[in-house]
Amino acid sequence: MVDSSANSPRRMLSLSRERAFVSILDDEREGRFALSNKQGAKLLEVYGFVGSISTIVATGLFFLWAYLPEPWLHYLGITYYPSRYWALAIPTYVMVTILFIVLFYLGLNYMATVPSTSWNSLFDDHTRDASRILSARACTDEEHPIDPISDIPITEVNASLFG
Structure with a gap:
C-alpha cells in the first residue's frame, strides 16, 4: 500500500493553527478522505521571514550610520564604524556593477545574433516547408482533414503585410 498525500485543492476551514492535508487514498467503505495533521512552519517560510526582518534591520542601521552626526553616534555608544565615504561608495559600486552586467x-x-541580412534569420534546422509536407502526404491515400504545422514562406508574409 502506497501512502501518498498531497495538499487538498479545497482547503478545509479550521480555527486551529494546524494545517490539514488530505490523503489521496480514501476509505472505500465510508467514501471519506483520511486527514493527517502537520504542525509548524515550513523551512523556506522561516528563512524568508528571517531574511526580510534582517534586511529591514540592516537597512535601518545603514541609514542611521550614514545620516546621523558623529556626536549622536558617540552618545549612543557607537564609537567604531567605517568611514562615511563607504556610505556613498558601496551603493555606487553596486549600481555601476549591475549596469555593467x-x-x-x-x-x-x-x-550571438545573426545579421538581419542573413538567411539563417529566416531558415534553420527546424524549418518545415508546407509544399514538401503536402507532396509527401499526397503519396499516401490517407485522409487528413487538418494540414500539418508548417512555416509560412517569407514571400507570403511580405505579400500579406506590404501588399
Whole structure:
C-alpha cells in the first residue's frame, strides 16, 4: 500500500493553527478522505521571514550610520564604524556593477545574433516547408482533414503585410 498525500485543492476551514492535508487514498467503505495533521512552519517560510526582518534591520542601521552626526553616534555608544565615504561608495559600486552586467549581457546577445541580412534569420534546422509536407502526404491515400504545422514562406508574409 502506497501512502501518498498531497495538499487538498479545497482547503478545509479550521480555527486551529494546524494545517490539514488530505490523503489521496480514501476509505472505500465510508467514501471519506483520511486527514493527517502537520504542525509548524515550513523551512523556506522561516528563512524568508528571517531574511526580510534582517534586511529591514540592516537597512535601518545603514541609514542611521550614514545620516546621523558623529556626536549622536558617540552618545549612543557607537564609537567604531567605517568611514562615511563607504556610505556613498558601496551603493555606487553596486549600481555601476549591475549596469555593467546588463550592458555586458546585451553585448553578448548582439554578438550571438545573426545579421538581419542573413538567411539563417529566416531558415534553420527546424524549418518545415508546407509544399514538401503536402507532396509527401499526397503519396499516401490517407485522409487528413487538418494540414500539418508548417512555416509560412517569407514571400507570403511580405505579400500579406506590404501588399
